[in-house]
Amino acid sequence: MSSTGRPATLRITEIFHSLQGETSRSGLPTVFVRLTGCPLRCSWCDTEYAFTGGTTRSLDEILAEVAGYQCPTVCVTGGEPLSQKNCQPLLTALCDAGHSVSLETSGALDIADVDPRVSRIVDLKAPGSGEEARNLLSNIPLLTPHDELKLVIASEADYEWARARIAEHHLTERCPVLLAPVQGQLKPADLAAWILRDRLPVRMQVQLHKIIWGNEPGR
Secondary structure, three states: OOOOOOOOEEEEEEEEEEEOOOOOOOOOEEEEEEEOOOOOOOOOOOOHHHOOOOEEEEHHHHHHHHHHOOOOEEEEEOOOHHHOOOHHHHHHHHHHOOOEEEEEEOOOOOOOOOOOOOEEEEEOOOHHHOOHHHOOHHHHHHOOOOOEEEEEEOOHHHHHHHHHHHHHOOHHHOOOEEEEEOOOOOOHHHHHHHHHHOOOOOEEOOOHHHHHHOOOOOO
16 A cells, blocks of 8 residues: 555556576576656666556556566566655565565665665666766665676776776675676677776676567567
């Protein structure tokens, strides 16, 4: 129930069963709950179809559909899921139902009230995203080893920016740090070479789902 006593609802773009393509959970069968809406407009965004539209669903309907996949791992993503006030009750309800839950969030909204059982995958936006100014740096001290920080890299300038922020905020001492190349803009081999050259203690990732299925939505 919402604070008004009415059934809690969320705007949902899609719910689907696939392999996790990113983070340390890459390769795990996962149910994705993609919420609609995002206040950011990153230059390299690959889910613009989630900005608008969607279907209003009750919390109970969402939980029932997720349960139907009989999959323990769930990822709540977007868009920007935290832009919907009922994202927090959804996360808690999924944890209460026994799921292992991760949240993919832009890093522009406060993560302090996210259920502590949730693994928070938080972006730190590099300049190439066009949204560097939206980084909410007060999120950084909240990160724990249970969370992960992701930086999407579009160029060598983005990489150098990321390397400086990792050192400045001691990010790898807080949680695992992931670096990912923008598809079609930066060769994965180039990012790998820079990480190895600098002995940067991060994990590089590529988007496994795109290697398997391309840019097809719902994958």
